[in-house]
Amino acid sequence: MLVLEEDGSRCLDCADLGHLVFLPRGDTALTRRSREESGLSAVVVRFNRRKGRYERQGVLVEEAGLARAEQRCLADAEARRRRRLRDARRRAAADARFTEAFTAEILRLLPGCPVARAGEIAAHASVRGSGRVGRSAAGRALTEGAVISAVAASVRHLETPYDELLMNGVPRNEARRRIGARVEARLREWREGEGGEGEGAGGEPPPGFPLR
Template identity: 75%
Template sequence: MALPSAPRSPGRLVAVQPMRRKRCAACRRGPLSLLVLEDGAPRCLDCADLGHLVFLPRGDTALTRRSREESGLSVVVVRFNRRGSRYERQGVLVEEAALVRAEQRCLADAEARRRRRARDARRRLVEDERFKAAFAAEIRRLFPGCPDGRALAIAGHASVRGSGRVGRSAAGRALSEGAVTSAVVAGVRHADTPYDRLLMSGVPRWEARRRIAPAVESVLLAWREAGEGVG
């Protein structure tokens, strides 16, 4: 069975992974895992003067691109897809030394990315700590009687990055009074009332909130009034 018409790739050499067992038309070695078509006849890589190249499978775009940049000679490897009636790229053949250099470049980039991620993580940690402190300070300004530890705990819970909580909202990041108060209400609701136990016992959320509303307001009032007359 003849091979399908060889794909054309202007300015690029092409090797084929044959679907059927093929032998080299020159040296008769086979079956060939890779071949090059010359005048319609299959040639092994050695007879096509490509035997010194190594195969790099597709999948790593950066490594493939850099291997071809480093290699003085490269060959696109394709295989015929019967279902799609077309040749599909499987990888490239490149010089072994070029592949080694490309791998070193990719490793250097991976290390650079690791260091950048570490720097970014440290920067986010500092930013988060500053924001938590600012949020806690705003809590203490609005509720002077709130203990420092509680203010920090409420601020930390409300401002966890990626949590979707009120502290990460636009209003929360702007330290608006409404957002800060909402965070304090939530903190009081869970820590100073039987709200969680009511939910666990099957009481609907809206009903549980109604029942504990006086207790929440009592705590908030006490924390607000603690600062009256000071100064």
């Protein structure tokens, strides 16, 4: 590694830069902070003959300055980690509150729905990032249509041969038509306050809600 000066090239020691350490390019934050922490620094370039230009390779900085810069970056990384943990806890708490509210709305609209089943439906429908009805705008607003859609989807998949029909190649709309009366019967039963864990039914939910 040579230093280009007006009167020619010099080695690092001859240019009074021999005590510096080389930091390769790639970590922008560490490079910037290393130069901030160093009283003396220099940019290292290499001539690219194919492209006909100099390209930056890294910097020379004081070893103590590099160590201080690394500590600053580590402190930032730890701060980011703690912030991510706090954010994750906040999201988890918000998700739990939303699931509880969704469960309560199911039980208000369908008082005959078993409490445990309502909780399972709400938890499934409201998974963050799932794209399910609970995470739609209507679902977050706990509209009646969204809540009933989530319950109908649960009944459809768990209490009817809907999935089997799909696996056998029956078109989705036709499969829903075949099991629609059973879904509607279950929803009607739960609306009227009649519980039950047996096989039952349920109807088509209001249009416009994505069901999984």
